[in-house]
Amino acid sequence: MTKENPIGVFDSGLGGLTVLKQLIKLMPHEDFIYLGDTAGVPYGTRSKETVTKFAFEDANFLLDKKVKCIVIACNTASALAGNALKKKLGVPIFDVITPAIDEARKISKTGKIGVIGTRGTIESGAYKVSYSQSCPLFVPFIEEDEIDTPALKLIAKKYLDPFKKKKIDTLIMGCTHYPIIQNIIESEVDYRVKLIDPGKAAAKQVYEYLKVNSMLNSQNLVGKSTYFVTDFTERFTRMAEIFLGQKLQDKITKVDL
Amino acid sequence: MTKENPIGVFDSGLGGLTVLKQLIKLMPHEDFIYLGDTAGVPYGTRSKETVTKFAFEDANFLLDKKVKCIVIACNTASALAGNALKKKLGVPIFDVITPAIDEARKISKTGKIGVIGTRGTIESGAYKVSYSQSCPLFVPFIEEDEIDTPALKLIAKKYLDPFKKKKIDTLIMGCTHYPIIQNIIESEVDYRVKLIDPGKAAAKQVYEYLKVNSMLNSQNLVGKSTYFVTDFTERFTRMAEIFLGQKLQDKITKVDL
Secondary structure, eight states, rough: OOSSSOEEEEEESSSTTTHHHHHHHHHOOEEEEEEEOTTOOOOSSHHHHHHHHHHHHHHHHHHTTTTTTEEEOOHHHHHHHHHHHHHSSSOOOEHHHHHHHHHHHHHOOSSSEEEEHHHHHHHHHHSSSSEEOOOOTTTHHHHHHHSSSSSHHHHHHHHHHHHHTTOOSSEEESSTGGGGGEEEEEEEEEEEEEEEOOOHHHHHHHHHHHHTTSSOOOOSSSSOOOEESOOOOTTHHHHHHHHHHHSSSEEEOOOOO | OTTTSSSEEEEESSSSSHHHHHHHHTTTOEEEEEEEETOOOOOOTTTTHHHHHHHHHHHHHHHHOOOOOEEEEEEHHHHHHHHHHHHSSSSSSSSSSSHHHHHHHHHOOSSOOOEEEEHHHHHHTOOOEEEEEOOOTTTHHTTTTOOOOOOOHHHOOOOOOOHHHOOOOEEEETTOOOOOOGHHHHSOOOOTSSEEOHHHHHHHHHHHHHHHHTTTOSSSSOEEEEEEEOOOTTTHHHHHHHTTSSSSSOOEEEEEO
8 A cells, every 4th residue: 555545435425525525625636536325325314234334335345446544424424333444444444523523622612512413323422512413304405406495494493493592602514415504504503603514624634644644645746536326317416516516527437336 | 826925015115114004905814025125215316227226136035935926115116127027027016106097097087197206206207197296305304204394385385386387187196105295295286186196006906916816815814914124223113103004013124135
């Protein structure tokens, strides 16, 4: 393994591209291999057993591609399978949860930190913070491009109102999709509440680790991203570009795991 | 194969239990084996290739259990994989689409028939009727028990308003979940529009076929239903009972396909 090897990133679907976006921003000279398990999505409603099985299949695909490390760009997989992957696999594994908690603790003044996520993430208890709330309908709304509608606002109000009474000062957006509706979330919690994007926090942690361990890619060129999915439909390219916040560099390739 | 063998029923998840409910109602002396592919749910947003692969895995599981026929209790699987299954498998295969169309044509006076379903079902064009509309958020709302809320009404209004102008007189609820929110659907289309539940239509067709071919179970006892899923979480028993409209007769068993 050399420092020129790519960084592997996997997610249950396309939401993890919001994490890839942050990784590219911080490490433009790295090559990335992204795998979205779109035949297995969503992980957020599945059991620990099934999510762990899927996560190992995802990680093994990336290892076959000779990645130098793996970023679990999915909160549910981080919560339910992160420890198992770290124990069993031979490359450094980064999850999105640990860095988000570290960042929230650094920023919070009152220590009253909240987290929102899928049912799987929240029920796992992996985010050890004061207050939590699962928001299971946010992902379907975002995937259906219902991102600025009265119906979404009603749902957001229902999910987020309880945080007002709790007087949190920091809220972790514990699902890769949520940064897409950050403005809706901000408008439903007190405007002074600071929002944490785990993708950003994870990117910083990966960068620091690679730097300290002399594993950063030293190529002068801007790196290349390659995208794989386990199921492909026509809508994916457009959805992927929304999450990534830019045009895809390459076609999406469908693979069987 | 004897007429005492069970009837196999499969769906992408638990929604197909609304079809099982109709089958049991019409054929109380039959034994049923139900498989919900809850590790693969939802089928409605996946490609034809992936849905076909999953549907064959589901059907083969049922064949191993010696079923005398198979009911595809999932509109998306019926639409995308129904023909392939009918060609390749050695037992009678019933889908939920053909009987629903027959029923709608029988009932409609104007021939203006509409259908609502998942994106996969609608885009397949399998329902050859005048007007169609995909309603991708209905399934997540129903699975989250958001079945009588202002947000669902807003979404229903958006999806169903176009049918008013089309002046349809019959609407097929082309997804197993939709009968659960039949009252919301009725309130958003003209009240004179007749709603078709494909589960009911399919149950009638299966009954007629088994009767004509002397394949009805002649046991005097009330039949038994056995439930299998590919992923299990705690919420499933409650959800299953909502779809089935009664207490489960047996525990749900998790299997790997």
